[in-house]
Amino acid sequence: MLPPASESGGNRQASNAATYDDHPMSLPFLRLPHYISAFHLMIYLHAWSHLRPSKRRQKSMLYFLKLYCTVYLMLPSCVVNRKHYKSVRKRRSEGEVEMRVRTDARRQAILETATQVFREVGYERASIAMISARIGGSKTTLYGYFKSKEELFAAAMTGAMEEQGRQLTAMLDPSQPDLRRVLESFGEAYLRLVTSDDILAIVRTAVAEAANSKLGPELYVRGPKMGWEHLTTYMSHLKERNIINTTDPRVAAAHFKGLLEAGIVEPLQYGAEAEFAPREAVVAAVDAFLRAYSRSGLVIG
Known part of the structure; x- marks a missing residue:
């Protein structure tokens, strides 16, 4: 059934008004030159019919008439509608944000998949083709995010280390009065991290690749070095x-690190059994550190 005539006409008028308002010439200060230009053109043609100028003057007048009409006709297309420009700019900005979110999500998905592949088959046997097949994309897409397998491995591994490192450094609170408890909590968490299978695999890979690439130094700078800089700040x-x-404080931090790792980390890196249980090692390390560095009577107990 057709809508009532008044409603249809109203909708049509509203639609026409919306279309007209969106047009660059809808602005009053831009419509005015059109009226003036039309008036000038009428006077110009009237003078042409009465004056009957010479051929030379006719040629000159025709040239200026063409130029005038050209400017008159091009004016609407040369003016940018401000409202339309803002709308386009807003849509473009929203599109860029959406694209950036999709790109970040894609990069994170690549890192998660790469981490799984490296854990399953190791660095040597893993390949870009294997990782891209697991993700469901092409190698070209993968190379758009990471230039090489080496760079992908570093990004995947340091991502996990940085998150765990933040949790460790959060334990180093200078405002806590019980230094022994802080050092023991930190020491236990640190040993759990460095003796995990993932970290041991990363360290072995970094050492193996140290002579052939920059992978080892990069992993060290973005992993252990960053963590021990926080410990130095705490000291x-x-x-x-x-x-x-x-x-x-750097020497104090290095000594505490050495005391924690003694008899545990090195044997595990070679695939052997640790010399001490983690808790035993932590208690002995904190005792030795406090005897060497604490001021008398403050933290020994």
Whole structure:
């Protein structure tokens, strides 16, 4: 059934109005030159019919008439509608954000899949083709995110290490009064991390590739070095508060690291059994560190 005539006419008028308002010439200050231009053109043609100029003047007048009409006709297409421009810019911005979100999600999916492949078959046997097949894309797509298998491995492994490293460094709170408890909690979490199968595999791969590529140094800088810089900062806070006695917080951090790893990390990297249980190693490491660095009577107990 057709709508009532008044409603149909109203909709049609509203549609025409919306279309007209969207047009660049809808702005009053742009419509005015059209009226003036039409008036000038009428006067020009009237003068032409009465003056009957010479051929030379006719030629000159025709040239200016063509130029005038050209500018008159091109004016609407040369003016940018501000509302339309804003709409286009907004849609473009929204499209860029959506594309960036999709790109980040795709990159994260690649890293997760690559991590699984590296854990299953190891760095040597893993390949870009294998990872791209697992994802369901092409090698070209993968190379658009990572230039080589080496770069992909570093990104996949350091992503996991950085997250675990943030959890570790969160334990190093200088405001906590019980230094022994802080060091023991940190030590236990640290040993769980460095003795896990994933981290041991990463370290072995980095050492194996150190002579042939920059993979080893990159993994070290983005992993262990970053973590021990946080520990050095923590030792600096302890030194400033006169809780530990040291002239160099970096040396204190390195000593504590060595005490934690002694008899555990090195045997495991070779595939052998650890010399001590983790809890035993942590307690012994904290005792030795506090005897060497604590001020008398403050943290020994």
